[in-house]
Amino acid sequence: MGFFSVLGDMFRIFKHVFRQVFVRPFTSLYPFEDRYYPERTRGRHIHIREKCTACSQCVRACPVVAIRIDKEDKMYEKDAALYFDYSRCIFCGLCVEACRFDSLFHTPIVDLSEGERDDLLYGPDKIETLERDPLEWRGRRFR
Amino acid sequence: MSEHMKSSGSASTLGRDIVNKFPEVQANPLEGNRIELVMPADKIRAIVALLDESVSDFLPESMFAVDLENDQYELIYIFWSHSNKLLCQLRVPIEGEAPEVESVSDIYPGFEWHERETHEMFGIGFSGHPDLRLLLLPEELEGKYPLRKSFQTDRSRLEESGLPQPKPKPPAAERPARPTPSTTPKEGGESPE
């Protein structure tokens, strides 16, 4: 263990230190800035009610019975109100795959945390709109 | 590694050897180098010992029971030999309220837990097995045999899921011997998870 080998070790350590100083951080300040979500991210759903024909294929495809359909609740001529239970949903994508009328999609919004358990049951008013911008409400909540 | 097997290593040769020794065994060739041997339950131990003798590198791949309803079961043993690229499947039809076959866990220790699991899930006894305690199930399900078709899943939370109530099954006497499963995925959604 000579003097030069110690010097070499120190040099290697300094190299690492300087590299870490100038590298971009891997982490992000979560509530205020978001990470990159790919286009195919399977987050919460959005239901486009104008195109829905109330065929209930999504209900049949769901493996965990997270979707309920209310055929009485009619806003348009042929449509139905969907209720999504996000305390049960496993985000497998089978309902979106089963929809042949392009009326059900995933969105890249994945932060669904709520204070109350009942708020996770998304009724027709909530599932049809993306009324809250996730960045905005998250910021409000953590500030 | 061909010295592992006395015969040439093909599935048909193995089947012929076994049928020659045990004429009650029926050999059905499957696609590829695979063979299925259908045998009575009292011969299983002798035949597994013979398999162990003739092919020395058999991997005890899987062993399980299938419920065919009306107290009829099938035991299936699957062996895989790497050096011969040979898959051997034994099919043992058994019947009875609490049927019993001989354990092969001393010839192939890998089957010890498979037999334990089959015992707790189907209620099939294995005579000569070192311990038949519960493996996967909790104590309150002992003797309930959950993988039998007659086992009733928990339907206590069915109403809150908003699903239609399943139609009650006709009693066993009126049912045909092997009916198609009447359960659809929607009815099964209430099973305990």
Added chain:
Amino acid sequence: MKTDIVDDAIEIWFGPQHVSAHGWATKLTLVGDYIVECDPNAGYFHRSAEKVMEFRNFRQGALIMERLCMLEAFLAEYPYVTAVEKIAGLEVPERAKVMRTIMMEASRIHSLQFWWGQFAAELGLFTMLLWPWVDREFFLDAFEELSGSRHAVSYNTPGGVKYDFNEGVIAKLERAMDRIEDRLPKFKDMLLRGPTFRVRTQGIGQFTAEQGLKWGLSGPNIKACGVPMDLRKDDPDPSLAYDMCDWEVPTVHNEDHPGESDAYDRMVQRFLEVETSLGIIKQLLPQVPDGPIIDPKHRAKANRLPEGEAYGRVEGTRGVTTLWLKTQDKAQTPWRAKIRGPCFSSYYSLKHLVPSSKFADFIVIFGSLDPYPGWWDR
């Protein structure tokens, strides 16, 4: 236990609260520092997957399989999918075959990276816990870009695959592979050449290939004994594309104890596995043909299956993973599905492997078999 043999024998439970015991418990009987009897207990994770499968249709069943082992999700759901394809008579398009193979190998690398970290942490080297897990994130990014989910990918489906490759996926896969190739020599340096590692793993948990086969061990645990038993070569699956590339089954031949493997050999074997998988992906990525990714008749055919039995098998990260499926005529759900998890056998084999070794080596032996509780509890 016959505690009357030795008066000072004590029984202790290893798990389920122990940090290294992620959901399992083993009853050990010790005399002094030596284990004389080991009684592995399963069932802490039992979710009754086989019964649940009987109530789910053929598209939903693969989701249960991948939830048994999230680390090798692409591999885990494959036996179910291929069994359904065999009964339904679905033709997998060429493009889907190659894409499946690539993603399955990527998932194998990802699972092995997880294992390095876990094994090293069980031996006490926490740097090695974090480094491979950072690289693992790059594979997870690729999985997310491909399917929209990091772990529960739900990618294979009867008849083909669900999501197509695009430039982003390929770029992310290549980035992940470059990263692991860059870092592989470093990991080898840390794990294989580290003196503490050698002392703690060499000669520990030694068994011969014959013993291992009798216990039902397969995969890297058997390949480390020098037996090239690999379903990718032995039983080539027509709906996978392993024959499109040139590769050899990696095995370890240790001169000190030929035909046997210890914990160190199994560690070496898993490094070789990663190199093989990297080679396969590299050869297959430029060869992805054009065309459809799913059989056009998959909706009609996988909805109701004819009567039949099929046996789907795949060489998983931890060994032979199979699923035996039986259907009745015009069935929407399986009549019986039997999952064979590779770790069911490796956990059982502790009963024979552990006795007469030291208590401190127990976790080394256990970790070197690459256990995953989801596979034995199902």
